[in-house]
Amino acid sequence: MSDRSRSPYRPARRGPRPAGGPPTPKDPARRIAYDVLRAVDTRDAYANLLLPSLLRERGVSGRDAALATELTYGALRRQGTYDAILDACVDRSLRSVDAEVLPLLRLGAHQLLATKIPPHAAVSATVDVARRVVGHHRARFTNAVLRRVSARTLEEWTAIVAPERAVDPVGHLAVVHSHPRWMVEALAAALGEDPGGDLADTERLLVAHNERPRVTLVAKPGRAAVAELIEEGAQEARYSPFAAYLPEGDPAALRSVRQRRAAVQDEASQLVALALTRVPVEGADTRWLDMCAGPGGKAGLLGGLAGQREARLLAAEVQPARARLVAGAVERSVRDAARVVVADSTRPAWRDGVFDRVLVDVPCTGLGALRRRPESRWRRSEASAAELEPIQRALLDRALDATRPGGVVGYVTCSPHLGETEGVVRAVLAGRSDAVLLRAADHLAEVPEVAAGDFAQFWPHRHGTDAMFLALLRKAPADAR
Template sequence: MSEQSRSQSRRPRRGAKPRQGGQRSGPPQPRDPARRVAYDVLRAVGQRDAYANLLLPSLLGERGVHGRDAALATELTYGTLRHQGTYDAILQTCVDRTLASVDQEVLPLLRMGSHQLLSTNIPPHAAVGETVALARKVVGHHRSGFVNAILRKVSARDLDAWLPIVAPERDRDPSGHLSVVHSHPRWVVKELARALGERAKDAGLPRTEELLKAHNERPKVTLVAKPGRAKVSDLRESGAEPGRYSPFAAYLPEGDPGAIREVRQNRAAVQDEASQLVALALTRVDTHGDDSRWLDLCAGPGGKAGLLASLAGQREARLVASEAQPARAGLVATAVRRAPRDAGRAIVADGTRPAWKPGVFDRVLADVPCTGLGALRRRPESRWRRGPDNVTELAPLQSALLVSAVEAVRPGGVVAYVTCSPHLGETHTIVQDVIGRRDDLELLRAPDYLDEVPDLASGPEGRYAQFWPHVHGTDAMFLALLRRKSV
């Protein structure tokens, strides 16, 4: 029996008396706390650009939702967000007006109900009935009737029967077909295909389809054991398994990472394996001299800074972790706290307006703000709130930060340019533009510093490293390594 079905079967029958003793104080819980939490998160994501990965755990904790109900709320939230594009295409055929004209309070109910009907083992009568009951509470009796009518239309077919109706033919429109079937905006499908080197005529974009499928799979929780403070073997005692590539990584099959002792003590943290590896690659390059001064140019929220500070401490180096936003700088300070030899220091500073003298650092990490298209497994809502204009808007900042990083490093030192996006406009284009305007930069072959990871090479002569979810099981992190030359 699935988690969803169990959550249905264990509800008390109508009219049953509540259990005595051990009851929580405070307002009564909703009849269906899992669906109510999922609805509130989906509505906040749609109406005020909330982040599901931050809001969902907070609401589960505040409302005391645990166990199977928490599992159901998580599935309804992330499953709905991942497959929203597919569900919207189906809902559009069931609504007698444009889907954009449907009340914003009602849309999450329709999408969440569609997810239950088309992608879970929840019985159709329960999926419709429970969603309509929630609709009565949150949008009123009249609009709950609309929800009921539309979901009954959706329930008339299963997903396999709906897709040929709503998706363009693959041979005629590969990008449009994949966009609907795998729930990504068309522009994202096209840009991911470009980054993979595929064209629409390449037998329907098979590698692109593999990537899109990977985006819709639930990712593993990956931990980093901070060097000098914890070991992967320590995390194995909590049920974690050693990572595939990073010597500091461990996969947590299930459970709350916050319950792990090493995480509570800041000796370990949640961090994608590719994020660990791009930081590690920077530390492996020979700096041709002194190696005591490291800089993380835009460090918030601090994941890579925490790892770099630990590595710096083991080498008797020092890391300055700079972040422009004070709140995020506070997170960075927590991440680097108690690094070996107190090697990490967080400061509030704008990387495009340096608070340091030029040419004073030996290693510089520029993990620049980006669209986040490389983390769509973990933040599925990002695919719906980003557009091509965001790439254009971010490009000047990304370029300015890379230039600032180059100015901060001494001759012989090295810069790592990193994005959590495979979009060519945020990766290849930025690096080539900066290199083209300077004569003091050497583009190193980044995959050479990550020999343990196969199939990384991309770009001119394979000099960039590009991680992929469907190949490496990580976020789609991009890495370029540049050495500043003496001129």
């Protein structure tokens, strides 16, 4: 079946402008999509932050907002595939195409190959935007390339531009499912598949990365209940006792979200934080630490749970702007149990050996959230994980230093890359005699199939969540060393 059947978006019909109102922008959906793609390329902007901001700023809503969202995320997710096709449609290398023009070609390719927008409308509308942003000469070039793209379906094009699967399975999947080759290899390794083999499970993961993720909400403990979210239109979630799925609409329209009693948070993100709180500890259980707390999702959940147990949470974040987000996330937690500090957790101000529970959600490549941040797949390189591993090891070391004997540490990444997950944990354990690895799945009764040996690994194609990784470690009592 052609991908033309997969998206319902068609050009929106506009009625007459109300008398005295502001002029209606020409094709606001495509212009916003272009502006976001351009900013992603030139300013390292994040689409999930910039797109909502531009929609609000320009007063775009309804079908135009839906079209802008589809075009933006569709072009980003399928960028690798579209670039391979576009490269076959230009007279020179695609790398030589002007940077201002390339987003237009990707927008046009997405409309032609993956939506129900009629080809003539997709080409003419995109060329019209091109005239406004890059001038008539380059608009003619855009028109010529898109007409060549329109000559074949997506399936026909990929049969031409992708390597044969039997000869190069990794290269085939990289082009067909729009991921860098190195990333396909890394994900296959994390799934335990041979890069030269069938790669069936890897392909299911890549397909999931190109699907729109559902919106998941968290009811902050002690401040909101899942039943309240359901009354506001959400649906009960599959795993987390604090989660609900929002099938449609803007989360900010919910009263509980506006009041910061609920928030948007992936279900796996909730569960890895919850698992840390379930590990039994002997003796005191009153001091909790979140070492890398920004932007505050896990801190918001932990703060509520800490307050319910008469514990206190210290949430540390090195970047002041992100620390302010954390402060908003933990505001009015139960018994005001959470305090936020701006601090570098590799050189902390707190004393060693004082915390009963420590969460260290380390900076990572973000390969676990490619559904939500599709531009990340084009920003990261094979060297990215290696560059982050020293700071990840340092943070886990400092987390264990901060934990009292008998306390517990949760090491979390939003990446399944083996170098960032098992590799970091095993490297740190090899250099210490005061920590033992616990079986993480024992504390995730809702979803036991996440077990990956002693670790827990969530997957989009298996669980419908981000690919969160969790390791639980206990600081060995002094008499056990």
